[in-house]
Amino acid sequence: MNGAPLRLVVPGWPGSCSQKWLTRIWLRDQVHDGAKMTGTSYRMPRFPVAPGTEVPESDFEIIEAMPVKSLITHPVDGMALSRPALDVRGHAWVGEGKVAQMHISHDFGATWQEAELDEPANPFAWQQWRGHISFPEPGYYEIWAKATDDRGISQPFSIGWNPKGYLNNFYHRIAVTVA
Ligand SMILES: Nc1nc2c(c(=O)[nH]1)N[C@H]1C(S)=C(S)[C@@H](COP(=O)(O)O)O[C@H]1N2
Numbered sequence: 001m002n003g004a005p006l007r008l009v010v011p012g013w014p015g016s017c018s019q020k021w022l023t024r025i026w027l028r029d030q031v032h033d034g035a036k037m038t039g040t041s042y043r044m045p046r047f048p049v050a051p052g053t054e055v056p057e058s059d060f061e062i063i064e065a066m067p068v069k070s071l072i073t074h075p076v077d078g079m080a081l082s083r084p085a086l087d088v089r090g091h092a093w094v095g096e097g098k099v100a101q102m103h104i105s106h107d108f109g110a111t112w113q114e115a116e117l118d119e120p121a122n123p124f125a126w127q128q129w130r131g132h133i134s135f136p137e138p139g140y141y142e143i144w145a146k147a148t149d150d151r152g153i154s155q156p157f158s159i160g161w162n163p164k165g166y167l168n169n170f171y172h173r174i175a176v177t178v179a
């Protein structure tokens, strides 16, 4: 149901490249013109644009490697803690190369501490990470997670607008309350 008889898996590039239900493969000398692949689909403006800009189709280019990204998988957003310490963990990945460093913050990015980061089990595999946070006093906190790749490129606090809303790799942020 999800790709038989044959599915491409193109790690590191957008999901749209991992085409399903293949019955034949053509090598073509032109850009994909199949259903859902034309126009501005899976494309970004080739230069930064102001929010709401009408970008002509000729100024779009196809998205290739995905930017560095991470997720906090534990704890869930909104967790109420009964003690001032927390084990945090998650995954990180990047379209090309690998994730080199993982940082977490509990003070809105004022300070960052390095988390322990595993090597990928194989090229393109998600990398597991884990860290420990001690909270200075009871109250409301957010945990922010930031991955940095082996070229020194990090997840940003915020991304520039683009017409289709692609490539949003800003920090995953979760809230916790400490009693
Ligand atoms: N034949 C075919 N393959 C396709 C698509 C499609 O519309 N048709 N959508 C693509 C897109 S945009 C994505 S994100 C992934 C989703 O795959 P998943 O169901 O394994 O998450 O399939 C890709 N492969």
Ligand SMILES: [Mo]
Pocket (backbone or CB within 6 Å): 015, 016
């Ligand atoms: Mo997609």
